[in-house]
Amino acid sequence: MNYINIKSRAELWTYLKKFEDKGPHIIALDIEAESNLHAYGEKLCLTQIFDGVNNVIIDPFKIDNDALNPFFENINILKVMYDAGSDLSLLKNTADIEIKSILDLRPAAELLNYEKKDLHSVIAFELGIFLEKKKKYQKHNWTTRPLSEQALEYALNDVVHLLALKDIILAKLYTKKLLEPFFLKNLQIQNKDYTRNPEDKYRKINGYSRLRDDKKTMFRRVFDIREKYAILCNMPPHYVIHKADLINIVQDPKFVDKLRFAKRVGADLIQDLLQELRKAVEVV
Numbered sequence: 122m123n124y125i126n127i128k129s130r131a132e133l134w135t136y137l138k139k140f141e142d143k144g145p146h147i148i149a150l151d152i153e154a155e156s157n158l159h160a161y162g163e164k165l166c167l168t169q170i171f172d173g174v175n176n177v178i179i180d181p182f183k184i185d186n187d188a189l190n191p192f193f194e195n196i197n198i199l200k201v202m203y204d205a206g207s208d209l210s211l212l213k214n215t216a217d218i219e220i221k222s223i224l225d226l227r228p229a230a231e232l233l234n235y236e237k238k239d240l241h242s243v244i245a246f247e248l249g250i251f252l253e254k255k256k257k258y259q260k261h262n263w264t265t266r267p268l269s270e271q272a273l274e275y276a277l278n279d280v281v282h283l284l285a286l287k288d289i290i291l292a293k294l295y296t297k298k299l300l301e302p303f304f305l306k307n308l309q310i311q312n313k314d315y316t317r318n319p320e321d322k323y324r325k326i327n328g329y330s331r332l333r334d335d336k337k338t339m340f341r342r343v344f345d346i347r348e349k350y351a352i353l354c355n356m357p358p359h360y361v362i363h364k365a366d367l368i369n370i371v372q373d374p375k376f377v378d379k380l381r382f383a384k385r386v387g388a389d390l391i392q393d394l395l396q397e398l399r400k401a402v403e404v405v
Contacts (some may be wrong), residue, residue, distance in 0.1 A: 124177060124273070126180070127178065128184070133192065140195070146197065147198070147201065148171065148172045148198060148201065149200075149202075149282075149283035150200040152168050158260060159262040159264060160356065161355050161358070163215050164264070165181045166263035167180065173284060182266065186218060189216070193218050193220045195222070196222045198222060201224045202220075203279070203283065205225045206315075209223075210315040228303055229290045229291075229294055231306075233293055233297070244282050248289070252275075257275075258275040326344070326364050326368070336371050339401065342402075350394050361383070370398065380398075
């Protein structure tokens with residue numbers, strides 16, 4: 122699949138300049154990200170665009186957020202997306218970027234009551250195009266460089282059909298008199314505040330809400346220690362200590378001695394980690 126590969130601020134500016142010259146424009150947009158699956162934390166790893174003519178790949182590892190921000194937040198570029206919520210949350214909380222002027226087709230899948238509502242299934246149903254290799258790349262490590270041509274093709278397939286899909290879906294929504302609720306759902310998606318509450322990182326752990334207040338304080342100390350060593354090792358936190366074991370440690374401090382660690386956590390770090398955990402739960 123042919124595509125424009127943008128790897129610098131200057132190349133991005135040159136590509137986007139034509140939108141400014143033409144005025145309002147429409148593109149299909151998607152991103153690939155790392156979310157504590159292969160490395161520590163969340164980060165934008167790839168941006169894919171189809172502008173009606175060109176397939177475009179933007180490598181955010183080589184372009185700083187200050188250069189990406191004007192593109193994502195440009196209100197004169199209508200960005201057709203599918204299930205944009207997770208992308209909006211990731212960009213807001215990792216780069217303080219808000220994607221503006223979105224047309225999210227995912228609410229239409231609910232309103233039109235498709236049997237299968239994931240993007241590839243909707244594309245197959247409406248366009249008769251069956252995209253391959255879906256499962257293989259659902260958990261792909263998008264932080265790796267160089268990315269294979271097969272991975273890039275998979276990523277681009279998520280945008281190259283979106284504009285054609287938009288036309289079919291909007292026509293169906295109009296016929297079924299569902300345009301107004303569709304537009305309302307889109308406004309709700311865009312107007313939502315995606316800023317995460319710092320407390321959520323604790324609350325989302327199953328069992329935390331049932332802990333006594335003193336145990337919650339202890340849990341936070343243990344949780345923060347896990348984060349510290351996950352950052353040091355650049356690995357997903359659950360590889361350092363499984364989230365279920367965080368609760369086990371708090372409920373039974375002796376559980377610290379039963380922990381087993383991945384090889385990526387060096388022996389010296391393990392000893393330091395255990396020492397901090399024992400201190401956090403007051404194990405002598």
